[in-house]
Amino acid sequence: MKSIDHPHFGHLEAPSANETEVIWEGTASLGSSKVEVRLWADPDSGLDADELDTFATHLAHLPALDTAARAAIRENLRQDRYFIDHHADELDDADVIKRLTRDANGEAIGVDAFTAAMHPIRIGLWHLTGEADARIVVDYTIDAAASDELLAVKTAGDGTVTSVDWES
Incomplete structure (x- = not known):
């Protein structure tokens, strides 16, 4: 189907071009924060x-979703703390970072503290029929103003x- 009316997303049109593109943008609430959401679709x-x-x-x-994502981040950082x-x-x-360093009291910043300080800035919903993995991608940052990583x-x-992937 090339278009659909959906109760949450409203009227959606599949892309007509030959590339995957954003067909809906909005925000979602997580606690007191708003997270940018983009719905991507494949024209085919x-x-x-x-x-x-x-x-x-x-x-x-x-x-x-945030709880599951943070558990995966925590496990990823326990295996390799280079991101921290x-x-x-x-x-x-x-x-x-100043607060986390101060709270670590002379020790390395802890995985749990770092994970708790991260926050989601963007959610990508990937509507690609036939693809099983990576339908939802939540991007977490420690400080969006200071780093694009x-x-x-x-x-x-x-x-x-x-998966949990380091991106910039």
């Missing part, structure tokens, strides 16, 4: 109401985390 795939319903459900239950150390070195003037938590449509 059409639009699927069930998948759009799944996306809407995840947005309605964003705290659960890099930010501690490069952003030592940033308020969040983030951890992108990619999940399947069922909310299962498929």
